[in-house]
Amino acid sequence: MSSLRTLLSKVSTWLLTAFLFIMPAKVLAEGGFVGMQAGITDSQDMDSFGQAYRIYFGPNILENLALEFGLLDMGKAEYNDPKADTSSATTSEPPTFRNAGHGNVSRSPGSGDDLSTATFTGISSAHPKGFLITFRYKFGITDDIDFFVKTGANIWQAELENIELTVDQSGNQTKQTFTGKKASAVDQISGGGFLWRPVKQLAVRAELETTALDSIDFERVRFQMITLGAQYEF
Numbered sequence: 001m002s003s004l005r006t007l008l009s010k011v012s013t014w015l016l017t018a019f020l021f022i023m024p025a026k027v028l029a030e031g032g033f034v035g036m037q038a039g040i041t042d043s044q045d046m047d048s049f050g051q052a053y054r055i056y057f058g059p060n061i062l063e064n065l066a067l068e069f070g071l072l073d074m075g076k077a078e079y080n081d082p083k084a085d086t087s088s089a090t091t092s093e094p095p096t097f098r099n100a101g102h103g104n105v106s107r108s109p110g111s112g113d114d115l116s117t118a119t120f121t122g123i124s125s126a127h128p129k130g131f132l133i134t135f136r137y138k139f140g141i142t143d144d145i146d147f148f149v150k151t152g153a154n155i156w157q158a159e160l161e162n163i164e165l166t167v168d169q170s171g172n173q174t175k176q177t178f179t180g181k182k183a184s185a186v187d188q189i190s191g192g193g194f195l196w197r198p199v200k201q202l203a204v205r206a207e208l209e210t211t212a213l214d215s216i217d218f219e220r221v222r223f224q225m226i227t228l229g230a231q232y233e234f
Contacts, residue, residue: 032058033232042223048078050075053072054229068134069133074127076127085098086171089116091116093109093116103123128156132152147194148195151190152190158184163176164178183216188211189211191209203232205230
């Protein structure tokens with residue numbers, strides 16, 4: 001928790017510095033916005049994913065610059081269980097696992113009537129949720145369409161599911177699942193997208209975002225999210 005508090009302190013300092021820097025640029029813009037989006041999550045580092053959901057709100061700081069706060073549910077992301085290979089296993093040569101890079105494998109040779117074994121321990125799934133603080137800058141394309149870019153902090157926490165998978169040289173497997181462990185950190189989130197206003201004060205918002213989750217309990221994984229939703233401006 002101390003490391004998380006340190007990161008939160010750094011984020012707060014960065015946001016305050018940025019705000020003080022842009023304040024003198026021109027008169028503050030009026031109004032703000034609130035919105036909701038849903039979409040899909042993807043990653044080259046994991047095997048299957050749930051749906052992403054976000055609600056967000058914030059004020060307009062300058063004519064084209066806004067500060068956004070949001071709550072993000074990235075959905076449940078899972079690894080496939082590693083595959084045991086017993087084709088060359090003997091009493092002195094324990095089995096091996098394929099696709100086991102997201103965990104650790106220990107191998108124990110047999111003795112006498114005891115068979116050799118291999119055990120994989122690692123994360124099976126993660127369900128990250130985050131609080132977002134980002135700056136968004138938009139560029140007008142037409143009267144009704146804007147393109148925007150954004151960057152900021154993803155203050156996330158993930159519920160983890162871990163497994164212990166053991167196989168002996170005969171191919172017999174046992175699996176145990178452990179829940180309740182959590183990981184947390186602060187990572188950068190950035191992206192871009194489009195705002196289309198079919199009617200006054202109501203915009204359709206589509207965007208692509210990328211963020212990496214990296215903590216002492218969770219090996220670095222990069223995610224991409226494509227979301228679509230509506231934004232009300234006031």
